[in-house]
Amino acid sequence: MNLQNEITAVMNAIKPRIANTPEQLLLMVCQKLGISTADIKGSKRTQDLVEARIVATQLIRNNTTLKDAEIADVLNRERTTVYYYLDMFEVVKRQKTGAQKIKLVNEIDVRLCEI
Helix, strand or coil: CCHHHHHHHHHHHHCCCHHHCHHHHHHHHHHHHCCCHHHHHCCCCCHHHHHHHHHHHHHHHHHCCCCHHHHHHHHCCCHHHHHHHHHHHHHHHHCHHHHHHHHHHHHHHHHHHHC
């Protein structure tokens, strides 16, 4: 194991897991984007809500140990939809409005690392 991997392992071990619950991550996304958790878990398929779900899915995937089916439960979606959201993350990243939302993921990830 090289030094960088050891540092990463130590940082992950001391990083608090309280802020990494899926519900708290979902709430952080909703607050940043100005939408409600009911909307993000709801059935509407407007572009802003779908992009928010994509961001939330990626953020939950990056910061928890949840399996895809568990992420689907958090978002009130099917497991296959979570697969789609994870694939779409790269597509959304290249879009103008999507790039702003991807920046949000990075900001939240950085904030979690500082906690």
